[in-house]
Amino acid sequence: MTSGGAVGRATTAFPSTTGVAYLPFLTGCLPGRCNVPSIRWLDRKRYGGKWWRERNHLRSYCGWQAGHIDTDIAPGARTLFELIPESLALFTPITRGLSAVRDPTQRARRFWGAMGHYLQWHQPGDDLVSRRLVESIDQPWRFIFAQFPAVDGYTHQKHPSAPRVLRALARVDATIGQLRARLTARGEAESTLILLVSDHGASPVHTHLDLADWFRARDVRPLAHPTLWTRNPAVAVMVAGNGSAMLYARPDEARLERWPLPTLRSPGAFGTDEDLVAALVREDAVAFVVAADGQGALVVVDRDGEARLSLTGATLAYQPLTSDPLGLGGTVVGNAAEWLRRTHDSDWPDAAVQLWDQFRSERTGDLVVIAREGWDFRDAFEVPEHRSGHGSLHRAHMLIPLWSNMPLPPGPHRSVDVFAHVLHWLGEPLPSNCDTAG
Numbered sequence: 001m002t003s004g005g006a007v008g009r010a011t012t013a014f015p016s017t018t019g020v021a022y023l024p025f026l027t028g029c030l031p032g033r034c035n036v037p038s039i040r041w042l043d044r045k046r047y048g049g050k051w052w053r054e055r056n057h058l059r060s061y062c063g064w065q066a067g068h069i070d071t072d073i074a075p076g077a078r079t080l081f082e083l084i085p086e087s088l089a090l091f092t093p094i095t096r097g098l099s100a101v102r103d104p105t106q107r108a109r110r111f112w113g114a115m116g117h118y119l120q121w122h123q124p125g126d127d128l129v130s131r132r133l134v135e136s137i138d139q140p141w142r143f144i145f146a147q148f149p150a151v152d153g154y155t156h157q158k159h160p161s162a163p164r165v166l167r168a169l170a171r172v173d174a175t176i177g178q179l180r181a182r183l184t185a186r187g188e189a190e191s192t193l194i195l196l197v198s199d200h201g202a203s204p205v206h207t208h209l210d211l212a213d214w215f216r217a218r219d220v221r222p223l224a225h226p227t228l229w230t231r232n233p234a235v236a237v238m239v240a241g242n243g244s245a246m247l248y249a250r251p252d253e254a255r256l257e258r259w260p261l262p263t264l265r266s267p268g269a270f271g272t273d274e275d276l277v278a279a280l281v282r283e284d285a286v287a288f289v290v291a292a293d294g295q296g297a298l299v300v301v302d303r304d305g306e307a308r309l310s311l312t313g314a315t316l317a318y319q320p321l322t323s324d325p326l327g328l329g330g331t332v333v334g335n336a337a338e339w340l341r342r343t344h345d346s347d348w349p350d351a352a353v354q355l356w357d358q359f360r361s362e363r364t365g366d367l368v369v370i371a372r373e374g375w376d377f378r379d380a381f382e383v384p385e386h387r388s389g390h391g392s393l394h395r396a397h398m399l400i401p402l403w404s405n406m407p408l409p410p411g412p413h414r415s416v417d418v419f420a421h422v423l424h425w426l427g428e429p430l431p432s433n434c435d436t437a438g
């Protein structure tokens, strides 16, 4: 493939995992603003521990609740499918605004998703998307969204550079080539914008630290998928990707507010005398954890100490106190655009903006746990085993490719900016209340 416009790297949203990380492209809003903070979460206001009646207050988009994501998205966020009625989607996990005619492969997506999961057979799904995409380019759609799941599926089985992954990437590349050839033959190559982007990066996992088992080993009873109910759990463990997790203390005691860090550290918070926050950050698998401070700011905690993250107007301030978990070397203050420029090339790209967004959602856990590269948080129930993964905030998971056949505004870019590029190209106004740079 040759580049006629722009090629480079962008940052995705946190958690860097499929489903949630599609929200920025499709709504122009980060996951927290969408009130869909992760692929698994617990509604702390409503969940009171009742197995059957309250099972819907415990969410996982990885199974039978997958379709709930459309109605879980905050009403104020509007999808490209709602904003552009003449749009078509192929294999999209988010379908709000689509009719059956405009979402013709949804049943095939579920079928090939199951085949990929159980038989580790991902390429047929991609091949179907390729065929339908090339056919659809000759139809009068204004916007077509296509997902190619095989690269992710094969990456989990082995390595981001495994031969099957590279083969799947080459087929996506060939599909773009076919699209361009058709557009050129029709004389429309210059009037059509093609954007190629991923929802997350990936990296090999050498060690699993199963967080649910970690709590069990301390006599702290966890509520964790795939088990949908546990009597008197002391913690709910909601893993994403599997490089991050949200923890909810005493999940069967419905409450309005998130517990701040001092409460989470206090004896008895998780039904044990130990300070489990301190124990967690001592683990090699854990880069840092994040919680509210109870006074409107966030605290980022690693094994050496704490840093503070606070927002004043549109200005986000990161201030190392006893430690510098984001490795920025000192206090950093700036708006969202300045933060991206300052940290795009750092170990934790855009982390401050993404963490602040994460805690905007009332559904986010009391504690967010971030894995170091090479580790993840799920072992026992992950079938097939994830030999590579994503979901964390480090650069191997947060950096994504962004290719365009047309020039883009100067970067660096977030995946959420793709939403604005599409609307701008189509001459449609950008909705207010978005996270995109426009």
Ligand SMILES: [Zn+2]
Pocket: 018, 152, 153, 156, 390
């Ligand atoms: Zn994946």
